[in-house]
Amino acid sequence: MLSVDEAQEQLLAAIPVLALEEAPILEALDRVLGHDAHADLDLPPFTNSAMDGFAVLAADTAGASADSPRRLPVVGYIAAGDPGTTPLSPGTAVRIMTGAPLPPGADAVIPIEQTRPLEDAVDLLAAVSGGDSVRYAGEDVRRGQRVLQAGALLRPGELGLLASLGYARVPVHRKPIVAILSTGDELVDIGKVPGPGQIRNSNAAMLASQVLRAGATPQMLGIARDTREAVHAALDAGRGADLYVSSGGVSVGDFDVVKQVLTERGSVDFWRVNMRPGKPVAFGRIDGIPFLGLPGNPVSAFVTFELFARPVLRKMAGHRLRYRQPIPVVMDDRVPSANTRRHFARAFARWEQDGWHASTTGAQESHLLSSTVVANALVIVPEGSADIAAGERAAALLLEWPESL
Ligand code: AMP
Ligand code: MG
Numbered sequence: 001m002l003s004v005d006e007a008q009e010q011l012l013a014a015i016p017v018l019a020l021e022e023a024p025i026l027e028a029l030d031r032v033l034g035h036d037a038h039a040d041l042d043l044p045p046f047t048n049s050a051m052d053g054f055a056v057l058a059a060d061t062a063g064a065s066a067d068s069p070r071r072l073p074v075v076g077y078i079a080a081g082d083p084g085t086t087p088l089s090p091g092t093a094v095r096i097m098t099g100a101p102l103p104p105g106a107d108a109v110i111p112i113e114q115t116r117p118l119e120d121a122v123d124l125l126a127a128v129s130g131g132d133s134v135r136y137a138g139e140d141v142r143r144g145q146r147v148l149q150a151g152a153l154l155r156p157g158e159l160g161l162l163a164s165l166g167y168a169r170v171p172v173h174r175k176p177i178v179a180i181l182s183t184g185d186e187l188v189d190i191g192k193v194p195g196p197g198q199i200r201n202s203n204a205a206m207l208a209s210q211v212l213r214a215g216a217t218p219q220m221l222g223i224a225r226d227t228r229e230a231v232h233a234a235l236d237a238g239r240g241a242d243l244y245v246s247s248g249g250v251s252v253g254d255f256d257v258v259k260q261v262l263t264e265r266g267s268v269d270f271w272r273v274n275m276r277p278g279k280p281v282a283f284g285r286i287d288g289i290p291f292l293g294l295p296g297n298p299v300s301a302f303v304t305f306e307l308f309a310r311p312v313l314r315k316m317a318g319h320r321l322r323y324r325q326p327i328p329v330v331m332d333d334r335v336p337s338a339n340t341r342r343h344f345a346r347a348f349a350r351w352e353q354d355g356w357h358a359s360t361t362g363a364q365e366s367h368l369l370s371s372t373v374v375a376n377a378l379v380i381v382p383e384g385s386a387d388i389a390a391g392e393r394a395a396a397l398l399l400e401w402p403e404s405l
Pocket of ligand 1: 182183184186187199200201202203204247248249250251295296297298
């Protein structure tokens, strides 16, 4: 039997990072930058005004106050978008808008709120210093500077920076395509009413949405009956994928046609992982494509996806952090130990003034999908440890932020 950590380590060691592609900037969201990004110009590109007001020479404002204003003639007007090349002469002011280029000769902007504008002049009600309300060219980013390193996660802020540097297309790691296969004679499509002994194929929709949440693209292979031909045909249909994820048919000890086909067609190991729910997980390659076989029980499939498939997809997509980082929670209720196995209990975690708290979401048997419904966390009871009592601390994997529930 493998520990969860050993299984994760072995699995990820066999997974390649996918190649790069140029994606339109919006398709780069939540993906990983493939090359260092450099600035093609200064940011800001030119020295400009941080305020609506008047461009001045700071020295001309010396001693100005509300009680003894300083009057300057207003000789021009510069809006955002103007080239702003006309120089400012000492002893004059120019009306200027936020983002407009500072005219040569000016060294400060006095905000409109500190002035009293007149017909062709302005009364300055305060003194300003050189550099006040001025944004200098290159003070954010210098032309040629590396602004992001390969491996950076691209969130809205990073994309904004790349957009300002002209990256209409962004080099990113390819999104993994995940072929999702359900196996079992008892399964029917979700649009059908199950006959006697049948159940709906709920795992495919669940796993596909986990694939989407993990930033990858699902490819639905449908249901393969428990026959050699059906399993072969389904695998054939997934040939273009980066990863197969199946559910069902990999239980340890059982004779199963799925296992037989996998063994013949590729090199697949059937692992017993020291965890609950989950335990049987298959991993290997089929036609050169990594294959991950998850248990059929919906909750086991859900949890093993989070622990094994998600890190695989994150590695493929170039993420450096592949695993969720546990957070400390204080339990509201008891979390039973799974004895010698590591227990992942479905729970709802929420933030309170003194930190994170969590409650389990009901019965924890692996066929009870309803307890995943309001769960946003998996509370970990380490292998060999006793029950976690109400009021005790535990580590939890946060699947979703609580505001979404
Ligand atoms: P197996 O791993 O094939 O022995 O399946 C274990 C349990 O999971 C059985 O009760 C199956 O009916 C159920 N199961 C298997 N595949 C699915 C699926 N795609 N959707 C829902 N339940 C499933
Ligand atoms: Mg089965």
